[in-house]
Amino acid sequence: MSFPKVGVIGAGQLARMMVPAAVDLGIELSLMANSSSDSAAQVAPYVVIDLNDEAAVLAWAKKCDVVTFEHEQVPAKAIAAMEKAGVKVFPSSSSFIYSQNKLLMRQKMSELKLPNPEWSSYDGGTSPLKFPLIAKTPTGGYDGRGVFVIADQSALEKLHSEASQTLLLEEKLNFDYEIAVMVARSTHGQAATWAPTLTVQTNGICTQTITPIPDVNEDLAIQAENIALAIAQGIDLVGVMAVELFVVNGELIVNELALRPHNSGHWSIEGSVTSQFEQHLRAVLDLPLGNTSLVAKWAVMGNVIGIQTDKSKDLYPPYLHLMARSPKLKIHQYMKEMRPGRKVGHVTMIGDDLVQLRSEVAHAVDYMTGAIDE
Amino acid sequence: MSFPKVGVIGAGQLARMMVPAAVDLGIELSLMANSSSDSAAQVAPYVVIDLNDEAAVLAWAKKCDVVTFEHEQVPAKAIAAMEKAGVKVFPSSSSFIYSQNKLLMRQKMSELKLPNPEWSSYDGGTSPLKFPLIAKTPTGGYDGRGVFVIADQSALEKLHSEASQTLLLEEKLNFDYEIAVMVARSTHGQAATWAPTLTVQTNGICTQTITPIPDVNEDLAIQAENIALAIAQGIDLVGVMAVELFVVNGELIVNELALRPHNSGHWSIEGSVTSQFEQHLRAVLDLPLGNTSLVAKWAVMGNVIGIQTDKSKDLYPPYLHLMARSPKLKIHQYMKEMRPGRKVGHVTMIGDDLVQLRSEVAHAVDYMTGAIDE
Numbered sequence: 039m040s041f042p043k044v045g046v047i048g049a050g051q052l053a054r055m056m057v058p059a060a061v062d063l064g065i066e067l068s069l070m071a072n073s074s075s076d077s078a079a080q081v082a083p084y085v086v087i088d089l090n091d092e093a094a095v096l097a098w099a100k101k102c103d104v105v106t107f108e109h110e111q112v113p114a115k116a117i118a119a120m121e122k123a124g125v126k127v128f129p130s131s132s133s134f135i136y137s138q139n140k141l142l143m144r145q146k147m148s149e150l151k152l153p154n155p156e157w158s159s160y161d162g163g164t165s166p167l168k169f170p171l172i173a174k175t176p177t178g179g180y181d182g183r184g185v186f187v188i189a190d191q192s193a194l195e196k197l198h199s200e201a202s203q204t205l206l207l208e209e210k211l212n213f214d215y216e217i218a219v220m221v222a223r224s225t226h227g228q229a230a231t232w233a234p235t236l237t238v239q240t241n242g243i244c245t246q247t248i249t250p251i252p253d254v255n256e257d258l259a260i261q262a263e264n265i266a267l268a269i270a271q272g273i274d275l276v277g278v279m280a281v282e283l284f285v286v287n288g289e290l291i292v293n294e295l296a297l298r299p300h301n302s303g304h305w306s307i308e309g310s311v312t313s314q315f316e317q318h319l320r321a322v323l324d325l326p327l328g329n330t331s332l333v334a335k336w337a338v339m340g341n342v343i344g345i346q347t348d349k350s351k352d353l354y355p356p357y358l359h360l361m362a363r364s365p366k367l368k369i370h371q372y373m374k375e376m377r378p379g380r381k382v383g384h385v386t387m388i389g390d391d392l393v394q395l396r397s398e399v400a401h402a403v404d405y406m407t408g409a410i411d412e
Numbered sequence: 413m414s415f416p417k418v419g420v421i422g423a424g425q426l427a428r429m430m431v432p433a434a435v436d437l438g439i440e441l442s443l444m445a446n447s448s449s450d451s452a453a454q455v456a457p458y459v460v461i462d463l464n465d466e467a468a469v470l471a472w473a474k475k476c477d478v479v480t481f482e483h484e485q486v487p488a489k490a491i492a493a494m495e496k497a498g499v500k501v502f503p504s505s506s507s508f509i510y511s512q513n514k515l516l517m518r519q520k521m522s523e524l525k526l527p528n529p530e531w532s533s534y535d536g537g538t539s540p541l542k543f544p545l546i547a548k549t550p551t552g553g554y555d556g557r558g559v560f561v562i563a564d565q566s567a568l569e570k571l572h573s574e575a576s577q578t579l580l581l582e583e584k585l586n587f588d589y590e591i592a593v594m595v596a597r598s599t600h601g602q603a604a605t606w607a608p609t610l611t612v613q614t615n616g617i618c619t620q621t622i623t624p625i626p627d628v629n630e631d632l633a634i635q636a637e638n639i640a641l642a643i644a645q646g647i648d649l650v651g652v653m654a655v656e657l658f659v660v661n662g663e664l665i666v667n668e669l670a671l672r673p674h675n676s677g678h679w680s681i682e683g684s685v686t687s688q689f690e691q692h693l694r695a696v697l698d699l700p701l702g703n704t705s706l707v708a709k710w711a712v713m714g715n716v717i718g719i720q721t722d723k724s725k726d727l728y729p730p731y732l733h734l735m736a737r738s739p740k741l742k743i744h745q746y747m748k749e750m751r752p753g754r755k756v757g758h759v760t761m762i763g764d765d766l767v768q769l770r771s772e773v774a775h776a777v778d779y780m781t782g783a784i785d786e
Contacts, residue, residue: 040728041747058432061455064728064745081435082455311740311762326735333707333762354414354438361700366685371438373415388685388707 042323043068045102046078047089051372051381052108052299052315053078055307059316065323068102070095077372078108092119099125106277106322107298110137111178128225128276128322129297136273137297141176141206150272152265153291155284156209165194165207172208175201211291213284217251218302219266222317223275225324230317231263232310232330235302237282243379246399247339249305249332252392261290269295278303278318301341301381306330308368309337309388334388340399342383342406344376351376353383356406360385364398376407416697417442419476420452421463425746425755426482426673426689427452429681433690439697442476444469451746452482466493473499480651480696481672484511485552502599502650502696503671510647511671515550515580524646526639527665529658530583539568539581546582549575585665587658591625592676593640596691597649599698604691605637606684606704609676611656617753620773621713623679623706626766635664643669652677652692675715675755680704682742682760683711708762714773716757716780718750725750727757730780734759738772750781 041064046053049071057078060067069076069084078084087094095116099105104126117131129137136143147154158166165171173194175184187210188194198205216237223229234254238246251259266281269292280300282293303314312320312328320327344351353371360367368386376382385402387395404410415438420427423445431452434441443450443458452458461468469490473479478500491505503511510517521528532540539545547568549558561584562568572579590611597603608628612620625633640655643666654674656667677688686694686702694701718725727745734741742760750756759776761769778784 039726039747041745042728054435057435057455061428061431062742062744063731064747066454080440081431311742320735325731326739328735329739352413354416357437357699361694361702365700365703368436368685370436371415373413373438 041065042103043101044319044322045070045099045105046108047105047112048108049076049078049082049084050108051077051370051374051383054081054372055299055304055313055370056108056315056319057082059313059319063316063319065319068098070098077374080373089113089116092116096120096123096125099123099127104128104322106318107134109298110134110296112138114138129279130274130276133273133275134297137279137295139176140174140294141204143295144206144208146273147269147292150268152268152272153289155211155291158207160194160198160205160207162195162198165191167207167209169194170210172210173197174206174208175203176206177203211284211286213286213291214288215285216293217262217283217285218247218300219262219281219283220278220300220303220306220314221263221266221270221275221281222278222314222321222327222330223270224321224327225276227271228327229267229270229275230327230330231266232303232306232314233332234259234262235305237302243341243343244301245341245343245403246396247302247305248392248396249309249337249339255288258285258288258290265290265292277321278314301339301384304370304384305337305339305386305388307370308386309334335390336392336395337386337388338392338395338399339384339386340403341381342385342403344378344380344382345407345409346376346378351408353406360402360405364402367398367402369402415439416477417475418693418696419444419473419479420482421479421486422482423450423452423456423458424482425451425744425748425757428455428746429673429678429687429744430482430689430693431456433687433693437690437693439693442472444472451748454747463487463490466490470494470497470499473497473501478502478696480692481508483672484508484670486512488512503653504648504650507647507649508671511653511669513550514548514668515578517669518580518582520647521643521666524642526642526646527663529585529665532581534568534572534579534581536569536572539565541581541583543568544584546584547571548580548582549577550580551577585658585660587660587665588662589659590667591636591657591659592621592674593636593655593657594652594674594677594680594688595637595640595644595649595655596652596688596695596701596704597644598695598701599650601645602701603641603644603649604701604704605640606677606680606688607706608633608636609679611676617715617717618675619715619717619777620770621676621679622766622770623683623711623713629662632659632662632664639664639666651695652688675713675758678744678758679711679713679760679762681744683708683762709764710766710769711760711762712766712769712773713758713760714777715755716759716777718752718754718756719781719783720750720752725782727780734776734779738776741772741776743776 043066049069071079071084233250280296417440423443445453445458607624609623654670
């Protein structure tokens with residue numbers, strides 16, 4: 039039979055969550071892991087290869103029908119080498135670069151006439167933007183890393199000197215809230231979005247998502263989906279992508295792109311007919327995309343983020359209380375050691391009563407992390 | 413961390429469908445397979461052990477926190493040996509026997525005052541029941557195997573002589589339709605049913621299920637759930653069980669029991685908040701049971717059953733047409749070679765329009781098997 043093998047660079051929780059979709063469809067996975075203890079390496083076939091070992095990466099990739107990613111920390115030359123050797127890699131290097139380089143992403147959004155904040159590259163000298171501003175290292179940052187609030191010229195110069203690279207400067211927006219749109223696009227150019235998601239932030243980290251966005255202006259939701267579709271087409275996306283957007287006085291501004299399954303789309307596992315993980319596999323295999331409608335009025339996802347340094351924190355005993363208290367709660371365990379600030383799992387609930395869903399999800403997260411004990 | 417390891421005897425599609433639930437919850441599986449090509453052995457850790465090799469079974473079982481089954485072909489003495497050695501085995505041998513021995517099952521239903529057909533054991537002599545009747549070999553039969561329609565005394569005597577064992581005789585019911593109720597029960601005695609399912613039969617094989625039962629008398633559905641709960645308690649079930657029932661002139665008659673996840677409950681993967689596979693893991697681990705409500709008005713499941721002898725039938729190319737035609741279709745591929753009469757997969761759709769769901773599911777099954785080509 040011609041069931042394909044999909045190579046996945048990375049074996050974290052995003053690769054782990056591809057496993058159920060792959061098992062259902064009969065698609066074989068081969069993960070490129072850092073170690074046998076990686077989240078997904080515990081549940082799917084993997085190889086341990088240094089991403090900088092081009093020959094080893096290539097030898098592995100050639101055994102796969104298609105190669106994809108679950109994170110952005112992949113050297114561009116490794117991707118280019120695979121493509122040169124005729125390996126099908128999706129997203130392609132020419133698309134993936136917008137996930138890896140924030141400066142190129144801003145240039146592309148401008149070119150596509152999509153809503154950017156005021157922005158500029160910076161190689162020294164007087165700031166072209168007013169202070170305070172946001173400075174970003176164009177590469178290597180994610181989840182808020184590599185992002186700095188800069189108060190004045192001397193702080194900017196200090197950062198530039200320390201970073202020793204061109205910086206991306208952006209105006210500091212006074213935004214109302216942040217949303218994300220998940221979009222998928224296949225090789226044939228078929229594209230589909232899910233309903234836009236409100237990403238509730240706590241100290242700059244997404245702690246909860248609500249889908250669809252409560253009390254949202256219908257036009258704004260459609261605009262957000264159209265922006266996501268325009269980007270997907272504009273960068274020739276193949277796979278799924280998260281488009282993170284700021285809402286500023288009712289206007290949308292593109293914040294960041296992630297060309298992979300994303301935390302903002304975890305709700306889709308239970309909340310949508312087709313999960314982002316199944317859709318990603320369909321897209322990179324050029325299969326027709328699945329329906330993306332919600333199966334409930336609301337889907338609320340809560341991230342379980344480590345709050346203590348006790349690595350021995352046992353995340354299994356909380357199941358007894360949580361499953362008894364919230365029979366509709368769906369637990370996703372990444373099987374990672376708990377560390378402060380580290381995502382070790384998430385929980386999702388779908389239903390009609392948003393207040394109840396948010397409350398039960400928040401309780402589950404706090405009980406799982408040990409923030410509360412009842 | 414104290415995440416448990418669940419040993420599963422059998423590595424067919426039922427074990428395969430436990431994998432996504434186990435991955436989500438962080439539960440480790442260890443399968444006892446017949447070979448590396450078994451459906452579930454392709455996607456989860458397994459050992460190949462002969463079930464009759466008691467020492468090997470025991471050594472494996474002792475490494476698991478709990479052992480369960482995905483089929484009934486397990487020698488009773490192998491289960492007893494595990495129990496004697498202190499291994500947690502669920503369902504226990506004293507429950508599981510009702511899944512393995514149809515004569516003991518009838519005796520138990522009578523004892524529990526649950527609705528049996530007219531029945532008798534038979535060791536020779538004049539039939540105590542009127543002809544035509546149904547004769548069954550008490551052990552070893554499933555999916556219609558070991559079940560015979562007997563027209564007269566001489567046919568009965570011939571069968572008894574050939575079978576060389578006590579037979580179970582049952583009146584031949586002129587039933588209106590067949591239904592199934594899935595029920596789960598944990599070590600602590602918490603029990604939960606799903607909505608009863610109509611099992612649509614073609615030539616004695618279930619080809620489609622519809623949940624809930626269309627146009628059903630609400631009292632009948634409640635009665636069916638109560639019968640399933642009474643059996644679960646009466647046999648001290650731990651795990652999930654399918655209770656198959658005949659509806660005869662609006663009355664329910666118990667047909668068969670299967671103490672494991674069952675084809676009649678496959679709809680629950682997409683159609684219920686908690687799938688039968690997650691529930692089975694929860695039950696045998698004595699975790700609180702999940703909510704069993706439907707997430708849509710209807711869930712329709714269609715079995716993909718082989719119709720041709722061409723073992724090279726490739727089940728992947730049909731994805732292109734089926735996914736394009738039915739974006740809401742959920743495909744479950746067991747990764748088994750197609751053989752006539754063999755279940756090689758199933759498809760499920762959930763939604764509001766039962767006529768459309770049944771039509772799309774039937775089309776998908778026929779296209780997948782090659783019965784139609786458009």
